[in-house]
Amino acid sequence: MAEAAPASDAHYAYCEALLRERDRDLWLACLFAPQPARRHIHAVYAYAIEASDVRARVSQPLLGEMRLRWWSDSLTDEAVESVRAHPVADALLDTATRFDLPRAELIALADAHVADLYDDQTPDLATLEAYCHMTSAGPMRWAAKILGASPSPVFDEAGLALGLTRILRAPPGAFYPADLLARHGADIHLDSPGLRAVHADLRHRALSSYESARRAAPTLTKGHEALLPAATVPLYLARMIGRDYDPWRGVREPSPLRRQWRLWRAARGVGL
Template sequence: MIEAAPAHYAHCEALLRERDRDLWLACLFAPPSARPHIHAVYAYALECADVRAKVSQPLLGEMRLRWWTDALTNDISEGTRAHPVADALLDTVARFALPVGELTELADAHVADLYDDQMPDTETLERYCRATVAGPMRWAGLILGASEMAAFDDAGLALGVTRVLRRPAGAHIPADLLAKHGADIHVNAAPLRAALGELRNMAESRYASARRSAGALVKGREALLPAATVPVYLERMARKDYDPLRGLTEPSPLRRQWRLWRAARGAGL
């Protein structure tokens, strides 16, 4: 096995610190030896999530995402190793025997971001959150030696749905849920708030389930920390001034950091 360049792991950490500071802070509670590998996993997730913002048309985005699946499944080339995130990720996958199929599912799931088609149902949204958000949390748990994955799956789904709710109502809101309430994603009225309220309940339920499962974890609780701020956002959604067309306002960095610190002293959530 050819080890990744240390500078490439440092690049992953810098990327995380710049683009998602809360996630970077959550990673600080992991043991130092595992931290660079967790950075690599999340840097990969960020690279795939950011593809839509970097391309002018969907086909170009699909090509970028295909590059990642090819890098994970084909023989490693010099070009792949020259990419700092890919180099660190492939080294991490080899060291910890991470499930390559799950990693490629993350890239494939982000193809949906490139188009404006409405998600057809809540089951599709759950699959999307499981692939794009729960997946990296599970891999971080494996890096930390966790053997039970239920807590990571539920925490990832709670965090994924919360991220959907943080944004202005759009294509990720399931069409079946909108139809059930007669809601329009362009109209801030009771039907839309009721539909989004169901998603909020889903996130709360998954978070509660994750907390119950977390208590049984012997190793890997630190990998749950990215979801520790979920209640902070869901509480803001329950406020009277919540406007689904504008999305959730950000809680103060201090409050988010305090929530992470408290969760780190407990079961990770």
């Protein structure tokens, strides 16, 4: 396979613009990373956003599977001209080569998002956690590697907290595990004490993972900045507590100022 040319500055700039438009908190979190590494972290998260957006961009699941398969194939055969013409794919492949990112994990993220295309209920909590590890913790691990950090469970805990919180911010749906629904006698289509108990279980799991990451963060010698996307998790979870909270309406977002303040404090505190 011929060695591909480095990605262009324009393609990296496209990744940053995409991140800033689609997830401003995540873009702000990346600002605390050292400048030389920042563009590469943008590429990683731009890829994660592209994969997560597939469901909203297709009219039927098969088309979504084809799109996700394109990403998987692109990570295997990067010399194809059409692949390098895609700005996010080009920047991602350049970053993956420079920092020896695990291609199997990159592909696993795209494969995991196939579950987004269908309304099949997640069978159990372990399956949901595996999904979060691939889709939310994966980019954190890759950002940490770009920053020169050694592998650590702290990135998986922070990523799990972030992934579960993202699911809880949306109305109840197929990602609520069937084993928890059965345990509480809950119906995913009905607001009930049982469904709220499932919501509470997931919220407690997210908070537990966040606290584990927060306690372990000071032990890291490098890569603290990779944890920052999870810094706003407590703000969202705190808004999900109380009898008047309605999971069907989703969580009301904390103000941009509060989220930015939380990110700044976490960055100054070296961790979460």
